[in-house]
Amino acid sequence: MTDTDTRGRSGQDPQKQGRKEGIPLGRIAGIPVILAYSWFIIAAFTVIAFGPVLQSDYPRLGVTAFFVAFAYALLLLISVLVHELAHALTAKLFHWPTEKIVLNLWGGHTEFQSFTASPGRSVLVAMAGPAANFVLAGAGWLLRTGGDLTGVPGILTNIFVWANLLIGIFNVLPGLPLDGGRLVESAVWKLTGSQEKGTVAAGWGGRIIVIGLVAWFVVLPLLSGDRPDISLMLITVLVGSFLWMGATASIEQARLRSRLPLVEAGALAEPAVGLPEGASVAEVLALAPDPTTGAGPAVVLYRQDGRPAAVVDAGAVATVSASAAATTPLTAVSYALGEGAYVPEWSKGQELIQYLAQLDGLEYAVVDRDGTVTGLLRQSAVLGALTGKNPGSGKRMFGQSR
Incomplete structure (x- = not known):
């Protein structure tokens, strides 16, 4: 039972997306x-594992024990x-927009869209889940006594009480992806001023x-x-694997x-420089090279309305003979950018990542406030900055002439 921040989603149809991952049960609030x-x-594991146990403890149930086990699920x-x-x-109290609730193999999770968190609010939202389970356990205990x-009603009520009690206790353990991990995160966040350090x-x-x-349960x-x-060892290994993957993902996301x-x-x-779509290869070859590398800048073609449309391919330019350079249009040696694949040069941080996630392609033109092309941003450079790994230059540089 975890809460997940899904900032920067690409705006897919929620109904289609829901049908892909499961069965839509409708909406609540x-x-x-x-x-x-x-x-x-x-559900099947619960029936197979607990059906025989109930049948053994309550022989009079017979085959009904398996239906009771399913009711338990x-x-x-x-x-x-x-x-x-x-x-x-x-979360709604703090105006955090909830995208959806998913009930799955590991219990479930709540996914949020973009929101502004704080240590205190994060704790309240996280602890609301276990608190609800403790309330259910108390209500079940009152009903039972x-x-x-x-x-069968007594059996199911007893199971309901213990299940909610265990869910509540388990989820307040102090580590992500469990809800109790938000307590640790918020405490460190409050002390250091860094949510990332708290998440790690x-x-x-x-x-x-x-x-x-x-x-405890295996070794x-x-x-x-x-x-x-x-059965207990298998459950421990499966739950442990899920928790380890969730904890690791949290650490990696914090570092990012x-x-x-x-x-x-x-x-x-x-x-990079921008040239009109009607320009020729000769105009690229005439560009002044970088004095340190001896190569020319990347070239982005723009339409009549000034919008970037394509990137000139250095390899294709190199195949054009000097005699044909003046008559060969750059559109013949370029490849298209994705629709809308250009960003202001001052774009940065999460806002930039969210926008790029919605675009096709691996390259994006960079423009200044006047709409003039000033650079070419490659996805590999963004990933390199995020991961701290050198992605390699991956640049298409142009020599002068052959």
């Missing part, structure tokens, strides 16, 4: 709820839905939790010589966010 196909795996689903709704409705329930600390907290779970039973509970200030279109772009 205006929030789309999707049942992922993977949920049926955990449905109660878990409801508990997770309430947990995620608590996240989403609390005050209603004198017996038979909470991610490591999640990894430590995984190590503790594996040590210690094996070392003690006890007969291991195969910390490098966002380095992503600026003007600073990352290589020098």
Whole structure:
């Protein structure tokens, strides 16, 4: 049960996107709820694993035990839905737009669109989920003790109480991607002023939790010589794998966010000049070379309305003979940019990343305030700035003449 920031989505049709990942269950308080196909795996596992246990503990149930186990899976689903709704409705108080709630193999998660967070608000939204489960557990306990329930209703109510209690306790453990990780994140964030440092600390907290779970439920039973509970070990390994991947993803995302200030279109772009689509290869060859590299700038072609439309290919230019350069149009040795693939040179940070994520292609023209082409930004340069890895120059430079 986690909350996910999905800033910068590409604006796909939510209904089509929902059908791809699961079964749309409708909307609650205006929030789309999707049942992922993977949920049926955990439902089947619940029936197979707990059906025989119930049958053994309550012989009179017979085959009905498996239907009770399926009802248990449905109660878990409801508990997770309430947990995620608590996240989403609390977030609404702070005007965080919720994109959707997804119920899946691992429980569920709530996805948010762009919002402005703070340590305090982050904690409140995160803790709302476990708090809802504790409330459900309390309500179930009151019903169980005050209603004198017996038979299948009593069994299901007892399971409901313990399931919500365990969900609530598990989710307040201090590590991402669990809700309790937001406590660690917010504490470090408040102390250091850096959300990224808080996320990294909470991610490591999640990894430590995984190590503790594996040590307690897998390693210690094996070392003690006890007969291991195969089902419990399998659940521990699966849950541990999910938590480790989530913690690792949180750490990597935090490190990427910390490098966002380095992503600026003007600073990352290589020098480029703009030429009209009617220009010839000779005009490219006549461009003054860079004195340090001996190569000319990248060349971007623009339409009559001034919008960048294509990039001249250095390799194709090199195949044009000197005698044909003046009569060969640059449109013959260029490739098209994606629609709208140009950005202001002052664009930077998350705003720039969000915009580029919506564009096709790997290259983008950079323009100044007058709309004049000043550079060519390559996706590899952006990724290099985000990851801190040198992506290689990947530049198309032009020699003067053959």
